[in-house]
Amino acid sequence: MLEIVRKPYRIFKIKEIWFAEQPFLEMDPSGYDGIAFKACKKKVRVKGFIGGGDGQATIVIDLTKDLDEIWKGMDKSSCRYAINRAIRDGVKVKINSNYDKFFEIYKTFMIQKMIYPTFLSRLYDPKLEIMERGYGILFTAELEGEVLGGCYFIYNDEHIRWLVGASKRLEVDRKKATLIGNANRLIIWEAIKWAKERGIKEFDLGGYSLEAENNPNDPRYGVNKFKKSFGGKIVKKYFYYKDYSRRLRLLVNLISKVSDVAPVMLGIRG
Numbered sequence: 118m119l120e121i122v123r124k125p126y127r128i129f130k131i132k133e134i135w136f137a138e139q140p141f142l143e144m145d146p147s148g149y150d151g152i153a154f155k156a157c158k159k160k161v162r163v164k165g166f167i168g169g170g171d172g173q174a175t176i177v178i179d180l181t182k183d184l185d186e187i188w189k190g191m192d193k194s195s196c197r198y199a200i201n202r203a204i205r206d207g208v209k210v211k212i213n214s215n216y217d218k219f220f221e222i223y224k225t226f227m228i229q230k231m232i233y234p235t236f237l238s239r240l241y242d243p244k245l246e247i248m249e250r251g252y253g254i255l256f257t258a259e260l261e262g263e264v265l266g267g268c269y270f271i272y273n274d275e276h277i278r279w280l281v282g283a284s285k286r287l288e289v290d291r292k293k294a295t296l297i298g299n300a301n302r303l304i305i306w307e308a309i310k311w312a313k314e315r316g317i318k319e320f321d322l323g324g325y326s327l328e329a330e331n332n333p334n335d336p337r338y339g340v341n342k343f344k345k346s347f348g349g350k351i352v353k354k355y356f357y358y359k360d361y362s363r364r365l366r367l368l369v370n371l372i373s374k375v376s377d378v379a380p381v382m383l384g385i386r387g
Contacts, residue, residue, distance in 0.1 A: 150361060166359045206299070253270050286301075
C-alpha cells in the first residue's frame with residue numbers, strides 16, 4: 118500500500134491509502150477529517166464508507182511478462198512507431214528533473230483543457246499537492262533543452278499508477294504536436310521499463326472512460342485511444358471514502374449545491 122496525506126485548502130487533513138485490496142477499519146482516524154481508499158481491487162461494502170458502486174475502469178499492463186512481450190503487445194503504428202520516432206528525433210526522458218517547468222506546463226494545460234472551471238478548483242488541486250509533496254516520481258521529455266511534457270506516477274513495491282500527464286501539445290503547430298505526442302508515448306515506455314526493473318508487477322494507466330469508448334466526439338475518446346495503444350487490459354478499480362469531520366461534510370454539501378464535481382475538486386472521492 119501507499120499512504121498519502123493531503124491538506125485541502127490548508128484547513129482539512131485527509132489520508133489516502135492506495136492499492137489496498139479493500140478498505141479496512143483497523144486504523145486510528147484521529148487527526149484526520151477523512152480517509153480515502155483509492156484503486157482498490159475488490160468491490161465490497163464496509164460500514165461507514167461511501168463508494169464501491171460500479172467502480173472506475175482503467176487499463177492495466179502486466180509487468181510480470183517479459184519486456185519484449187509487453188513491447189509486442191503495443192499497437193505497432195500508433196505506439197511502437199511513435200516511440201521509435203521520438204528516439205530518432207533525439208527526445209530524451211529524464212527522471213525527477215524539470216519539476217518547475219512541468220508544473221508550469223501542467224497548470225497551463227489544465228486551464229486550456231477547461232479542467233479548472235471554478236474558483237475553488239483554482240485555489241486547490243489535489244494532484245498538484247501530491248506532486249509538490251513528492252509522493253511519486255516524475256518523467257519528463259526534453260528536446261534540445263526544451264521540456265515538451267511529462268507524466269507523474271505514484272507507486273509502491275507492486276503497483277505504479279499514472280496520476281498526472283501534461284504537455285505543450287495545445288499551444289504548438291501540428292508538426293510539433295505530433296513530435297510531442299510521440300514524446301508522450303516514449304515517457305510511458307520509459308516508465309514501464311523503470312517499473313519493471315524494480316520488480317513492480319502492475320502498471321496502471323490511471324483511468325479509462327467506458328462512456329467515451331465508442332464516441333469520437335467525446336473529448337475523452339482521444340485519451341482512451343492513447344492508453345489502449347499500450348496494450349494491457351481494461352479492469353475495474355474501486356474507491357471508498359469516509360469522513361470524520363462535520364466541517365468537511367458541510368463544505369462538500371455546500372459546493373455540491375452549485376457543482377457536482379465537489380468531491381473530485383477536494384480529491385476525496387474517485
